[in-house]
Amino acid sequence: MAFHDLRSFLDALEAEGDLVRIHHEVDAVHEIAAHIRRSSDTDGPALLFEKVRCCGVRAAGGLFASRRKAVRALEVGAAEAVEKFVRAMEAPIPTRRVDSGPCKDVVLTGNDAGLTGFPICTYSELDSGPFITAAVAISRDPEDGGRNASIYRFELKGPHRLGVLAEAPHHLGIHIQKAEQRNVPLPVALAVGVAPAVLMATQWEAPYGVDELGLAGALLGRAVEVVRCETSDLEVPAAAEIIIEGRILPGVRETEGPFGEYTGYYTPAYPKPVLEITAISHRRDPIFQAMLTGMPTTENHVLKMIPMEASCLVNLRRRFPGVTAVHFPGAGGVGLMGVVALKVRAKNEARGVLATMLGSQGNKLVIVVDDDIDVLDMQQVMWAVCTRCQPDRDVIILPRMPGWQLDPSAPEPGTYAVMGINATRPVGEKFGTVARVPGVESVPPFR
Numbered sequence: 018m019a020f021h022d023l024r025s026f027l028d029a030l031e032a033e034g035d036l037v038r039i040h041h042e043v044d045a046v047h048e049i050a051a052h053i054r055r056s057s058d059t060d061g062p063a064l065l066f067e068k069v070r071c072c073g074v075r076a077a078g079g080l081f082a083s084r085r086k087a088v089r090a091l092e093v094g095a096a097e098a099v100e101k102f103v104r105a106m107e108a109p110i111p112t113r114r115v116d117s118g119p120c121k122d123v124v125l126t127g128n129d130a131g132l133t134g135f136p137i138c139t140y141s142e143l144d145s146g147p148f149i150t151a152a153v154a155i156s157r158d159p160e161d162g163g164r165n166a167s168i169y170r171f172e173l174k175g176p177h178r179l180g181v182l183a184e185a186p187h188h189l190g191i192h193i194q195k196a197e198q199r200n201v202p203l204p205v206a207l208a209v210g211v212a213p214a215v216l217m218a219t220q221w222e223a224p225y226g227v228d229e230l231g232l233a234g235a236l237l238g239r240a241v242e243v244v245r246c247e248t249s250d251l252e253v254p255a256a257a258e259i260i261i262e263g264r265i266l267p268g269v270r271e272t273e274g275p276f277g278e279y280t281g282y283y284t285p286a287y288p289k290p291v292l293e294i295t296a297i298s299h300r301r302d303p304i305f306q307a308m309l310t311g312m313p314t315t316e317n318h319v320l321k322m323i324p325m326e327a328s329c330l331v332n333l334r335r336r337f338p339g340v341t342a343v344h345f346p347g348a349g350g351v352g353l354m355g356v357v358a359l360k361v362r363a364k365n366e367a368r369g370v371l372a373t374m375l376g377s378q379g380n381k382l383v384i385v386v387d388d389d390i391d392v393l394d395m396q397q398v399m400w401a402v403c404t405r406c407q408p409d410r411d412v413i414i415l416p417r418m419p420g421w422q423l424d425p426s427a428p429e430p431g432t433y434a435v436m437g438i439n440a441t442r443p444v445g446e447k448f449g450t451v452a453r454v455p456g457v458e459s460v461p462p463f464r
């Protein structure tokens with residue numbers, strides 16, 4: 018059974034011993050984050066915080082504290098997760114409008130629609146305040162109405178006010194730009210506590226104008242049911258725990274940040290757009306979802322892995338059909354480092370893969386290995402680097418390449434040098450034979 022909402026996923030994790038309820042009272046300032054951090058660092062469980070000091074609403078966190086849970090969310094084996102995503106990307110299922118749903122159990126408008134009742138967490142030590150980090154922000158292109166759904170962070174600035182980091186080329190940033198050009202507010206709805214497939218679908222690198230909720234439908238095997246908002250024409254997942262409706266005010270900027278980001282470093286404070294809350298609706302006894310980011314690897318990184326690997330795999334295979342797997346390890350913040358497995362067919366093919374990755378993805382370090390290497394196992398990957406690569410011949414360094422904004426070592430933001438390592442065996446030449454022990458697979462597990 019696909020997980021159509023947050024609760025069914027939590028139930029499955031609990032039944033499998035992969036969810037722990039925290040019964041003692043915890044603080045939304047750092048304490049929830051500390052628990053998620055510990056779980057992330059120890060391949061630990063998802064957490065359900067039954068009592069949060071600030072308010073009567075429960076919080077869930079660490080849902081993607083390990084890749085195992087992201088794979089579980091897709092209901093496939095570890096080896097099939099990326100391919101399931103690839104297939105879904107090719108056959109999206111549009112959303113289905115319904116009249117009502119659980120997210121409308123309680124509807125608050127006007128002054129009642131305040132955020133003080135929700136356990137919005139403060140994460141890293143120097144963060145400027147509490148942030149909503151697991152909200153799917155839904156908005157429409159002010160010109161053609163095309164929908165976008167993706168995760169953006171929102172800083173709590175007051176009971177009815179959130180700051181947002183959303184800049185072009187990210188799609189919400191484009192919507193904000195277009196609305197500001199017309200000097201009109203941009204309606205935005207935040208869905209908190211949604212089906213895990215919806216969260217994962219948002220991390221697909223979908224072209225502008227493509228609705229991420231359609232991919233979520235394909236992952237779930239049926240259309241995501243959506244209901245109309247109270248204060249705008251936007252449609253939001255009916256099964257969400259909490260919907261926060263609002264509008265981004267044209268031309269308004271307020272300081273947001275600093276915030277401990279996915280690179281493991283803080284991003285500085287600077288003025289950003291503001292979302293003014295117009296309504297909040299939620300389930301009875303809602304569960305607020307917290308999501309930790311910061312020093313890799315956290316649930317933020319894990320959530321992005323499979324979608325980004327699937328997007329990259331599809332792109333690479335168009336040019337290099339021999340590519341069998343891609344992995345973006347947590348250590349690179351999921352994207353600064355990429356590992357590609359290739360069934361090499363032609364001389365220098367691996368160099369072509371390296372150049373493509375280095376020139377188009379913002380990857381700072383790319384390693385190409387043969388297809389006998391498990392890209393998820395960095396022990397095997399580094400073994401291949403050590404035994405199948407000669408640095409003077411097999412390392413490519415390109416200076417001054419376009420890259421991510423957030424690399425603290427970059428000489429100027431968005432520009433850095435990149436490195437590719439060809440750790441594949443030479444084609445058509447004699448090479449050492451890998452020593453293997455026969456019969457390992459038939460030995461039963463010891464524990």
Ligand SMILES: Cc1cc2nc3c(=O)[nH]c(=O)nc-3n(C[C@H](O)[C@H](O)[C@H](O)COP(=O)(O)O)c2cc1C
Nearest residue numbers: 150167168169170182183184187188189219220317
């Ligand atoms: C937990 C989490 C938080 C994120 N926060 C932001 C953010 O605040 N701003 C941003 O631009 N991207 C953020 N991202 C990345 C975007 O969600 C991602 O790049 C997405 O593909 C953008 O999609 P879009 O361009 O379709 O809106 C976040 C991702 C995750 C997983």
Ligand SMILES: [Mn+2]
Nearest residue numbers: 165166188223
């Ligand atoms: Mn998009």
